[in-house]
Amino acid sequence: MFERRMFLLAGLSAMPLLAAAPALADTNGDRAAAFIKTTSDLILGAMRGAGSAEERRRILGPIIDKSLDVDGLAKFCLGRFWRTATPDQQQRYTAVFHQVLIGNITSKLGEYQDVRLTIGRSKQQDDVDLVSSSVERPNNPPTTVDWVVADAAGNPKVIDVVAEGTSLRLTQRQDYASYLTHNNNDVDKLIDAMRQQLTQ
């Protein structure tokens, strides 16, 4: 009888330790999840306050710069053409990519007024953290959105967003690649087309 009670006591005292174990094991993942939480709160808060598209663009710009690895994304999206591009082309392309990205995100978020984001579990894969989340909108089934977070010089930054299994950066890269293949692999033409998009 005594032994059994001791066993129970020992078991109970071990419980808080067990509960703490997963948190200790995955501090990096937790940090990434916390980062996504703060960033999304910031963005969604800004969207609710802002009125015009121009205002949204102005507010979102700095947030995107801080939380997204824009230069890395630009390089990834140009793919094999990055190496063949001249430094001047690379620079002009990155600049216009930056503007296109902010424009796209702003107009995309414009549709999501009543959006609710629930952060799920996060896991480490190779050298990046994957933070899964569920996006809920009225009259729509919830969609799974995974955030790929990498450590850039000590600061976490989003390097990709995967919505329902489709990667944003991969899709963009294949779009640009196809455009370039049909336009003599001319990066200048791509830059012109992207500028065209901005004026629309």
Next chain:
Amino acid sequence: MNADLRTSKIPTVMVLARAWRFFLFAGLLAVVLTGCATSPPADDPDAVAEFKQTNDPLEPTNRVFYAVNNGLDTVILRPAAQAYRFVVPGRVRTGIHNVLSNLNTPTQLSNDIMQGKPRRAGDTTMRFLINSTVGLVGIFDVATDWGYPNHDTDFGLTLANWGVPDGPFLFLPVLGPSNPRDAVGFGVDIAQDPFTWVGNANTQQIFNWTRFGLNALDSRERYLDPVEQIKKTALDPYATFRSLYRQHRQGDIKALHDDNRATIPVWFPQAQSEANPVQKR
């Protein structure tokens, strides 16, 4: 006997088969007229690797069908879906979507079983039983709230689970992005759907065409905003849709492959491992 009466006696399957024979012929003609995609020169290994990865040897033909579909969509389907959204309230649309989804459960169950996924088959069965009764012929999706979530599946995914590769990209008339594996899957799903075969020819035809039409409206309405967004932001919408379709299918295949939930009932003592957690979607 007039012509209308005669055609109405033909089952929907036959009509679809005829339509497909026409499209197949049109497709072959288009291949002959437009030719195949030319492979990049062998001295550019990066370009060759990309060409292989894109795996779209019929690209010129596919682009013709993309343009045709896009035209049909602009004048017929998109305005119809916009009207549907404008006229029918959101709740009613959700109800219609749920009924359509419930009608699809027999096909879904058959695929779940062939994929060897007992928990998915269980979810589907419970969904059908609960939603057809408590959910009033499927109008209300009660089953999701009761812990039996929906999942997408079709015979294309069954084939993928059996290890059949997808093959080159295809853009099919009316149906849109596909590949040989998924196109075969589409045909098999029609054939294994009990609603294709029950009832007399007349009611069957009315029922199936109504269902087909509503399905088209329902899914187009759901994709109104994303498609608009893609067309606005993509430099080459065709390539973007191709990429998205492939990735989405890959995602579904992976989710199916990784869904190895234990079949032990929840009330039975069970060992839960990290690799095999109880999934909630």
